[in-house]
Amino acid sequence: MRAAPALLVAGLLAAPLSAAPCGGDFAAFLTAIADEAIAAGATPDSVNEFFTGARADPAVLKADRSQAVFRRTFLDFSQRLISRNRLQAGLAASQKHAASFERAFAEYGVSRGILLAFWAFETDFGAVQGDFNTRDALLTLAHDCRRPELFQPQVLAAIALTAAGGMDPARTTGAWAGEIGMVQMLPRDILERGQDGDGDGVVSLKTSPADALLSGAALLHHHGWRSGEPWLQEVALPDTLDWSKTGLHTELPAADWVAMGITPRDGTVPDLPASVLLPQGRRGPAFLAYPNYRVLFEWNKSFVYVTTAAYFATRLEGAKPYAQGNPDPGLSGEQMQALQRKLTAQGHEVGAIDGILGAATRAAVQAEQARLGLPADAWPTAELLNAL
Numbered sequence: 001m002r003a004a005p006a007l008l009v010a011g012l013l014a015a016p017l018s019a020a021p022c023g024g025d026f027a028a029f030l031t032a033i034a035d036e037a038i039a040a041g042a043t044p045d046s047v048n049e050f051f052t053g054a055r056a057d058p059a060v061l062k063a064d065r066s067q068a069v070f071r072r073t074f075l076d077f078s079q080r081l082i083s084r085n086r087l088q089a090g091l092a093a094s095q096k097h098a099a100s101f102e103r104a105f106a107e108y109g110v111s112r113g114i115l116l117a118f119w120a121f122e123t124d125f126g127a128v129q130g131d132f133n134t135r136d137a138l139l140t141l142a143h144d145c146r147r148p149e150l151f152q153p154q155v156l157a158a159i160a161l162t163a164a165g166g167m168d169p170a171r172t173t174g175a176w177a178g179e180i181g182m183v184q185m186l187p188r189d190i191l192e193r194g195q196d197g198d199g200d201g202v203v204s205l206k207t208s209p210a211d212a213l214l215s216g217a218a219l220l221h222h223h224g225w226r227s228g229e230p231w232l233q234e235v236a237l238p239d240t241l242d243w244s245k246t247g248l249h250t251e252l253p254a255a256d257w258v259a260m261g262i263t264p265r266d267g268t269v270p271d272l273p274a275s276v277l278l279p280q281g282r283r284g285p286a287f288l289a290y291p292n293y294r295v296l297f298e299w300n301k302s303f304v305y306v307t308t309a310a311y312f313a314t315r316l317e318g319a320k321p322y323a324q325g326n327p328d329p330g331l332s333g334e335q336m337q338a339l340q341r342k343l344t345a346q347g348h349e350v351g352a353i354d355g356i357l358g359a360a361t362r363a364a365v366q367a368e369q370a371r372l373g374l375p376a377d378a379w380p381t382a383e384l385l386n387a388l
Contacts, residue, residue: 020032020033020036020142020148020152022142022143022144022145022148022152023143023144023145026056026143029142029143030051030054030139033139033142033152033155033156034047034048034051036156037050037155037156037159040156042159042160042163046159046162046163047159049162049169050135050158050159050162050169051169052169052170053169053170054135054136054139054169055136056136056139056140056143057132057133057136057137057140058140059132059176060132060136060137060140060141060176060177061140061141061144063176063177064141064144064146064176064177070302070304070305070356071333071336071355071356071357072304073279073280073304073327073330074279074280074284074285074304074307074308075279075280075284075285075324075327077304077305077308078307078308078311078312078322081121081308081312082308082311082312082315086120086124087312087315087316089120089125090116090117090120090125090312090316091316093116093119093125093209094112094116094316097209097210097213099210100197100209100210100213100214101115101116101213103197103214104213104214104216104217105217105228107214107217107218108214108217108218108220108221108225108227109221109225109226109227109228110216110217110220110221110225110227111228111231111313111317112316112317113312113313113314113315113316113317114220114231114296114309114310114313115183115213115216115217116313116316117309117310117312117313117316118183118216118299118309119182119183119212119213119216120312121305121308121309121312122175122179122182122183122184123181123182123183123184125182126182126209126212129173129174129175129180129181129182129184129206130173130174130175130176130179130184131173132173132174132175132176133170133172133173134158134167134169134172134173134174134178134180134187135158135167135169135170135172137174137175137176137177137178138151138154138155138158138178138187139155141177141178142154142155151178153188154178154186154187154188157186157187157188157190157191158178158187160187160191161187161190161191164191166187166190166191166194166203167180167187174206180205180206181204181205181206181212181215182205182206182209182212182213183205183212183213183215183216185205185215185216185219189215189219190203190205190215192222193215193218193219193222194211194215194218195211195214195215195217195218196211196214197209197210197211197212197213197214197215198210198211203215219298219299220295220296220298220299223295223298224291224295224298225292225295226291226292226295229270229272229290229291229292230270230272230290230292231289231290231292231293231295231296231310231313231314232277232287232288232289232290232293232307232310232311232313232314233264233266233267233269233287233288233290233314234264234265234266234285234286234287234311234314234319234320234322234323235257235262235263235264235265235276235286235287235288236262236263236264236265236286236323237261237262237276237282237286238260238261238262240261241260241261241262241276241282242260243278243282243369243375243376243377244366244369244370244376245276246275246276246277246278246282246366246376246377246378247275247276247277247278247362247363247366247378248275248277248289248294248359249275249363250275250276251273251274251275252273252274252275253271253272253273253274254269254270254271254272254273254274254288254290255269255271257269257274257276257288262276262286262288264288265320265323266319266320269288270290272290272291273290273291274288274289274290275288275289276288276289277289277293277307278377278378278379279303279304279307280325280327280328280330280379281327281328281375281377281378281379281381282375282377282379283325283326283327283328284324284325284326284327284379285322285323285324285325286325287307287311289310293306293310296309296310303357303358303359303362304357327379328379328381328383329381329382330379330380330381331380331381331382331385333355334355335382335385336355336356336357336361336380337353337354337355338385339361339365339380339384339385339388340353340354340355340361341353342385342388343361343364343365343368343388346364346368346388348360348363348364348367348368349364350364357380361380362378363378365378365379365380365384366378368384368387368388369384372384372387372388374387
């Protein structure tokens with residue numbers, strides 16, 4: 001990727017959000033967003049080149065609507081993604097690209113475990129980067145009315161990225177959501193945070209591990225990663241803990257949690273604010289989540305995905321396997337949807353009735369558990385469903 005004209009990039013990145021109407025005729029949408037790009041400073045020829053051959057991709061919408069993987073529990077999801085082979089591959093990659101990891105830490109303070117975990121989960125260390133046409137994926141999602149405010153600016157960024165030589169509209173491929181390269185970054189992030197890690201004068205996240213790793217570190221640093229600090233630490237819990245204080249909504253000094261009887265399974269707790277994380281309730285694995293853990297949601301919004309990546313990162317840096325515990329059985333997809341409808345009827349905002357245990361549903365579950373006199377650990381069970 002070469003340097004694009006600064007005024008062009010600035011104009012395209014600063015263009016109004018969602019200026020083109022979502023939904024409706026796709027050809028009319030393309031005309032509207034092309035006009036928006038020209039108004040922001042792109043030349044008609046470059047815009048015409050970008051949009052030539054563009055089409056809506058129904059497979060992208062299918063992938064966006066399904067995402068069934070995020071309905072899995074933390075134990076199920078983490079055990080599927082973290083295998084002995086993947087752990088060994090991560091350790092091998094850590095040695096092979098040691099210089100890149102050392103530079104990422106020196107310049108941005110990001111631990112190699114975190115970069116390795118996302119590299120592994122996003123593309124299996126670069127082996128599986130996705131075969132969706134990036135331009136068509138972005139246009140499809142920008143035209144769809146579910147999240148146009150996210151994807152329409154990414155289309156304009158993709159036009160600027162094309163002008164910088166960072167993508168070929170007809171040939172560049174990646175994930176269904178428009179991310180490109182080994183650590184899967186969106187066009188705007190590549191333009192603003194992409195780094196030439198191997199010093200060849202080009203930013204190539206698809207072919208250069210050094211570029212991809214340093215760019216990922218720059219992105220996390222931009223979102224607030226705190227140099228040299230931990231992100232997740234497994235702990236053991238006392239039976240007497242006030243479960244209503246668990247969850248990301250409560251952050252206390254780690255020493256206060258220790259005073260309540262929480263003990264780390266390894267090492268000591270740092271002098272940092274922390275939340276108690278119970279991915280599957282009080283009888284499952286338990287962690288202290290530090291400020292850097294929250295930064296990871298800028299990479300992926302899924303609680304289960306982020307927690308699994310954060311845990312895998314600790315394993316890559318020498319942590320023990322988690323204590324699995326014996327969690328209460330979870331709910332089926334249909335039961336989760338029934339629970340979400342009941343929570344909505346109680347006045348809680350849980351978002352879509354999708355069967356996914358997201359942050360809003362967890363908060364509502366915990367509130368209702370407390371109201372009903374149940375252990376308020378935010379883990380939905382048949383007991384709660386029946387009580388409601």
